[in-house]
Amino acid sequence: MKGSALNARERAQVIAKLARYTGLSEDYIDRTDLRINIFRFCKELLRDKHRTIGRLDSRFTGIDRDSAGESSRTTPA
Numbered sequence: 001m002k003g004s005a006l007n008a009r010e011r012a013q014v015i016a017k018l019a020r021y022t023g024l025s026e027d028y029i030d031r032t033d034l035r036i037n038i039f040r041f042c043k044e045l046l047r048d049k050h051r052t053i054g055r056l057d058s059r060f061t062g063i064d065r066d067s068a069g070e071s072s073r074t075t076p077a
Contacts, residue, residue: 040070052076 006014014034019026022036023045029036042053043064050067054060054076062076 043070 002010011034015026015029018024018029018034018036022029022041024036024041028044032040038055042055042058045053045058046061047064047067050064051061052064054062060076
């Protein structure tokens with residue numbers, strides 16, 4: 001709720017919690033200004049393994065043909 005009014009310590013704490021809850025890196029969360037878009041999340045979570053996750057069911061993974069992109073072209077099923 002504080003948004004940009006977070007002080008540096010509070011922001012670092014929020015980033016650490018979000019990283020722990022989501023599996024995303026703290027650096028990524030910081031770069032997105034604490035705003036995690038669902039389509040980018042599906043692409044980013046397994047980016048290092050060249051995989052994407054399903055938007056509706058993350059148990060499904062797909063091959064990431066463009067590992068530099070921001071979103072996947074299809075949803076794994």
